[in-house]
Amino acid sequence: EGTIAVVGGAEGGVKVVTLVKEKGEVIGGLEGHAEGESVECVAFVDLGTAGGNREVVVTGGTDGKICVWDLNTMRLRTEMRHNDVVTNIIQHRSPSHVITTASADRTLKTWDVRTGTLLKEHTGHRGPINGIDLGVGAGGKSVLVSAGDDGACLVWDTE
Numbered sequence: 001e002g003t004i005a006v007v008g009g010a011e012g013g014v015k016v017v018t019l020v021k022e023k024g025e026v027i028g029g030l031e032g033h034a035e036g037e038s039v040e041c042v043a044f045v046d047l048g049t050a051g052g053n054r055e056v057v058v059t060g061g062t063d064g065k066i067c068v069w070d071l072n073t074m075r076l077r078t079e080m081r082h083n084d085v086v087t088n089i090i091q092h093r094s095p096s097h098v099i100t101t102a103s104a105d106r107t108l109k110t111w112d113v114r115t116g117t118l119l120k121e122h123t124g125h126r127g128p129i130n131g132i133d134l135g136v137g138a139g140g141k142s143v144l145v146s147a148g149d150d151g152a153c154l155v156w157d158t159e
Contacts, residue, residue, distance in 0.1 A: 034061070042058070
């Protein structure tokens with residue numbers, strides 16, 4: 001449904017590309033990750049504003065930074081941090097302004113994207129966390145599921 005793509009690079013740069021034209025055209029660059037560091041994950045976030053525009057994109061890199069970008073202004077809104085590589089970003093269904101990030105630092109962190117506030121930190125993995133997803137747990141409650149290099153698949157309450 002979208003008309004833009006956001007791609008991360010091996011040198012810390014992030015490019016915004018229009019999909020309207022046949023070959024795609026770079027319409028902007030976002031600089032915020034450390035030079036020489038790789039951008040490992042990208043996620044569009046719907047802040048729940050009128051029209052449901054995905055005006056925010058979140059990037060995570062090998063520098064441990066999570067950058068929140070305003071695509072209307074092409075500026076950095078806020079920055080959060082892990083102590084190691086950010087491996088995954090997922091947006092919660094409700095509230096939509098909440099994301100969880102996974103990291104090689106063996107933690108999951110849940111953030112309010114609007115402010116950059118850390119809402120919750122989950123610890124328990126004994127190695128880097130490679131993937132996270134949302135699921136439905138007992139009683140229909142939303143849960144996070146994480147998988148890591150330690151061979152563990154852990155389930156976390158989102159409340």
